Amino acid sequence: xxxxxxxxxxxxxxxxxxxxxxxxxxxxxxxxxxxxxxxxxxxxxxxxxxxxxxxxxxxxxxxxxxxxxxxxxxxxxxxxxxxxxxxxxxxxxxxxxxxxxxxxxxxxxxxxxxxxxxxxxxxxxxxxxxxxxxxxxxxxxxxxxxxxxxxxxxxxxxxxxxxxxxxxxxxxxxxxxxxxxxxxxxxxxxxxxxxxxxxxxxxxxxxxxxxxxxxxxxxxxxxxxxxxxxxxxxxxxxxxxxxxxxxxxxxxxxxxxxxxxxxxxxxxxxxxxxxxxxxxxxxxxxxxxxxxxxxxxxxxxxxxxxxxxxxxxxxxxxxxxxxxxxxxxxxxxxxxxxxxxxxxxxxxxxxxxxxxxxxxxxxxxxxxxxxxxxxxxxxxxxxxxxxxxxxxxxxxxxxxxxxxxxxxxxxxxxxxxxxxxxxxxxxxxxxxxxxxxxxxxxxxxxxxxxxxxxxxx
Numbered sequence: 001x002x003x004x005x006x007x008x009x010x011x012x013x014x015x016x017x018x019x020x021x022x023x024x025x026x027x028x029x030x031x032x033x034x035x036x037x038x039x040x041x042x043x044x045x046x047x048x049x050x051x052x053x054x055x056x057x058x059x060x061x062x063x064x065x066x067x068x069x070x071x072x073x074x075x076x077x078x079x080x081x082x083x084x085x086x087x088x089x090x091x092x093x094x095x096x097x098x099x100x101x102x103x104x105x106x107x108x109x110x111x112x113x114x115x116x117x118x119x120x121x122x123x124x125x126x127x128x129x130x131x132x133x134x135x136x137x138x139x140x141x142x143x144x145x146x147x148x149x150x151x152x153x154x155x156x157x158x159x160x161x162x163x164x165x166x167x168x169x170x171x172x173x174x175x176x177x178x179x180x181x182x183x184x185x186x187x188x189x190x191x192x193x194x195x196x197x198x199x200x201x202x203x204x205x206x207x208x209x210x211x212x213x214x215x216x217x218x219x220x221x222x223x224x225x226x227x228x229x230x231x232x233x234x235x236x237x238x239x240x241x242x243x244x245x246x247x248x249x250x251x252x253x254x255x256x257x258x259x260x261x262x263x264x265x266x267x268x269x270x271x272x273x274x275x276x277x278x279x280x281x282x283x284x285x286x287x288x289x290x291x292x293x294x295x296x297x298x299x300x301x302x303x304x305x306x307x308x309x310x311x312x313x314x315x316x317x318x319x320x321x322x323x324x325x326x327x328x329x330x331x332x333x334x335x336x337x338x339x340x341x342x343x344x345x346x347x348x349x350x351x352x353x354x355x356x357x358x359x360x361x362x363x364x365x366x367x368x369x370x371x372x373x374x375x376x377x378x379x380x381x382x383x384x385x386x387x388x389x390x391x392x393x394x395x396x397x398x399x400x401x402x403x404x405x406x407x408x409x410x411x412x413x414x415x416x417x418x419x420x421x422x423x424x425x426x427x428x429x430x431x432x433x434x435x436x437x438x439x440x441x442x443x444x445x446x447x448x449x450x451x452x453x454x455x456x457x
Contacts, residue, residue, distance in 0.1 A: 011115040012044035016108040021051055022095035023102040028065035030102045031055070037106040042113035047083040051092075054079070067093045114150060121146045141299040186233070186316055186355060189226030190448055192435045193422060197391060200317070200355035201429065205346040205388055207323070209360040209379055210395035215420060216359050217242070217321055218250060218444045219395060223357065224319050225251050228286035233316030236289040236308055238301060240325035244290040248283070254445040255279035261442070287312065297327045298344045305352055315354050320345070322359035323385070339384040346388040360385065362394075372396075376425055392426040397439070420446070 020038070024031060035056070043049045054073045058065050067089050074080040074089075083089075096105075125143045128134075185199025200206060210216040221237070228235045239247055253260045256279030258272045268276060291304060301320070309315045320326070323345075328337030342358070349356045362378045374394040376386045386392055397420050422435040437446045 010044070010119060011112045013108050013112050014045060016105045016112070017043050017045060017048045018092055019096045019105040020102060020109055021048065021055070022092045023099035023105065024055060024065060025067055025070070025089075025093040026096070027099035027102075028055075028059060028063075030099050031059045031065065033103055034106050037103070037110050038113075042109055044112065044116070047088075050074070050079050050083050051089075117150045118147075121150060137297060137299070140303075141297060144299050144302070186227060187231060188223045189230060190223075190422075190435065190437060190446070192448060196424060196430055196433055196435065197427065198430060200357075201390070202353040202355060203350040204355045204390040204428075205342070205349050206355060206357045206391040206393065207342075207360050207379070207385060207389040208357055208393050208395070209362050209374065211362050211366075214395045214397050215439050215441065215446070216395050218254070218439070218441075219420075219422075219446050220319050220321060220357055220359055221247060221250055221444070222254055222446050224288060224317060225255065225283070225286065227317050228288040229255070229282055231316060232287065233314050234287040234289065234308065234312040235317040235319065236291065236305065236315070237319045237321070238296065239290060239292045239321050240294060240296060241321060242292065244292040247290055247292070250444040251283055252276065252279045253443050255282055257443050257445070259442050260444060295325075295327050298341055298348075301326070302344070302348055305348065305354075309352050309354070315352060318349075318352075318354055318356040320356065320358045322361065324361050339388075342385045342388040373421075373423065374425070386426060389426060390428040391424065394421075394423040394425055396421040396423055419449070 020034060024034065038052070040049045040053045040056075043052055051070070051074070054070060054077070055065050058069050058073045062069060071080060071086055071089050074083060080086070121143075124146065125139075128139050128142065183194045183199040185197065185201045185204075187194050187199050188197075208216055208220055224235045224237055227233060237247065249260070249263055252258060253263055256272070256275035258268065258275055258279070262268050262272060263276075289308065293300070301318075305315070305318055323341065324338060326341050328334070328341060345356055345358055360379055362374055366372050366374055366378045373396050376392060378394075379385050379392075397418075418439050418441065420437050420439045422437060424430075424432050424434070426432065436449050438449050439446050
């Protein structure tokens with residue numbers, strides 16, 4: 001099928017451009033408002049780009065702009081005749097009778113500029129697609145970045161007045177006081193953790209890190225199913241290491257207190273069969289989505305989450321297991337790639353207004369220390385991960401690291417077997433502290449110690 005390209009004039013409004021410049025020549029105190037919306041290259045007409053650049057320079061130097069100072073500035077750069085001479089500047093000064101609508105004029109100019117950028121980006125994407133000179137995923141990634149960069153630049157960066165922000169803060173506090181909720185964010189299902197974090201907030205990136213087999217996947221899944229089954233808000237889990245069925249097996253064990261080895265072999269006790277039925281009924285109705293695509297990139301995660309957000313406005317949580325398995329672009333060293341990945345995940349959390357829990361490995365270096373409680377620098381290929389994250393939580397089990405003879409030495413810091421410390425090494429909106437939970441590995445389940453059953457005597 002033949003594809004026909006229809007050449008059309010690019011979007012622009014010379015009238016709006018002239019109105020912006022003319023209004024500034026009437027009232028140069030409006031320059032701050034215009035600067036928050038427009039840049040030189042937002043003007044379509046080249047002479048208007050040059051004039052607006054000169055106006056910025058005059059304003060920065062003198063604090064005011066008028067036809068005389070503008071003409072002098074253009075003449076000093078030998079640009080006056082190129083933009084139409086003195087007569088054109090004087091005509092611009094009388095083009096609009098008032099500066100009252102200058103922000104509306106500037107917005108029109110910006111919108112036309114954004115449309116031109118979209119057309120240019122589309123042409124680049126089309127040419128890229130026709131060339132077929134690269135991997136399809138790389139083309140998609142570049143295309144998304146190109147479109148996103150236009151969206152970001154089109155956002156007005158006008159500062160908000162204090163009275164507006166204070167009013168918003170006041171309304172929020174009043175609403176919270178009326179609701180009388182201690183947990184204002186997304187509850188994890190672990191009350192002590194929720195008290196320290198006030199629940200996970202909509203734009204947070206949470207890094208959950210631990211050594212292998214300590215239980216980070218189980219803990220993240222427990223939080224995901226608590227959110228899905230109790231808060232009833234949609235959750236998506238990206239599992240880059242385990243298959244979807246294996247993850248659901250773990251969730252069923254945790255939901256029904258079913259021994260993992262029994263479920264794996266299908267040899268359930270009569271009581272476990274009853275629990276299995278109840279657990280599966282609960283989980284199948286939960287708004288939990290699982291993506292077990294291997295070798296996934298951030299661009300794919302972003303696209304899938306956006307699609308899910310469109311279908312579910314209240315997308316509550318994104319879980320990624322785990323960060324170091326996300327593929328980069330292959331053009332940088334791995335530490336730089338992982339740093340870029342964490343930065344993009346933080347941006348995604350802000351864009352979707354949805355907390356993201358990204359699991360992370362810890363380096364083996366901590367095994368060489370006497371005190372094996374993790375610290376921020378133990379995050380594998382850390383780079384800027386700890387800087388991008390709003391919360392960094394480590395899982396630590398004393399029994400995991402316990403060496404032979406520790407008991408004889410009387411380590412006063414010993415914890416009971418299966419007790420896990422959740423160490424908040426970074427908590428941007430709260431205190432850094434530690435929560436102790438009980439981990440029943442045979443059930444793949446974490447629970448609060450205060451709710452743990454008393455062992456038989």
